[in-house]
Amino acid sequence: MTIIERAILAARAKAAKSAATATEPATTSPGTGRVMPLPRPTHEAPDHVVAFPRLDSGGSLVTEIADAKVYEQFRRLKRPLLQCAFGPLATPGTQTIMVTSPLQGAGKTFISSNLAYALALEKDRNVLLIDTDNANPTLTRQMGLTGHPGLYDLIGNTGLTPEAVVCRTDIPGLWVLPAGKTATDALELLNSHRCREIFHQLADRDPNGIVILDAPPLLITNEAPAVTALAGQFLLVVEAGVTPKSSVTRSLEILDMKKPVGLVLNKALSSGELGSYYPYSYPA
DSSP: OOHHHHHHHHHHHHHHHHHHHHSSOOOOOOOGOOOOOOOOOSOGGGEEEEEBBGGGGGBOOOOOOTTTHHHHHHHHHHHHHHHHHHHHOOTTTTTEEEEEEEETTHHHHHHHHHHHHHHSSSOOOOOEEEEOSSOOHHHHHHHTTTTSOHHHHHHOOOOHHHHOOEEEESTTTTEEEOOOOTTTTTTHHTTTTHHHHHHHHHHHHHOOOOEEEEOOOTTTHHHHHHHHHTTTTEEEEETTTOOHHHHHHHHHHHHHHHSSSEEEEEEEETTEEEEEEEEOOOOO
């Protein structure tokens, strides 16, 4: 039995015990009532189209031509996530997927970028990829959007609108919202009424959209647990042979076990860059 499987069993047992001893139901977070949709920009000028950097140019995106094997793994990875978001048992808010990891270096930005690309291939669905990692905005740097206003500017400035900060990429159906300014009060911004209001506004505008949150590592920053309240399902990225079992278990304890959770074993040598996908829990 692998460390992932052992961690899953331990977390399931703990979640079942907590559910059995609970005396009253948990309240639904205002930020998870509905999905964050894709805002439309106010202009379509070519100079406002951002090129999504491919792996060979220092980015994360793996195309079918670059590596067909990894590309196909992401196509398979998206299927259970789409089932949770739009299947017959889907619950409100599951169109927003938080991609995180226990520790740094597991490859969460690699996973979130390529997952967003794979999802953008779906017909009649738009994808909004948001960098919520204020401390280490890797996605923002890779996109060449350092200094561009983003999520934390949008939350902190009531004069900004989503159209002013969301960037259209050169991939049809894929949009990016960078992290924006480095905010010393990032935790307070994420927990603010303004943040919840923005998410509600986005939900009303594109209920069929998909949102990927490239989130900070769960065990490194205080902001990561706050981001969990904004997501309807989670994808935990584990680095093969590196991430300790204890870190996986602690991370699962932070996530809301009432929401769908999946684990990706990344950098597995036997399977290329992307390893196995472990479905942890789904709505009954």
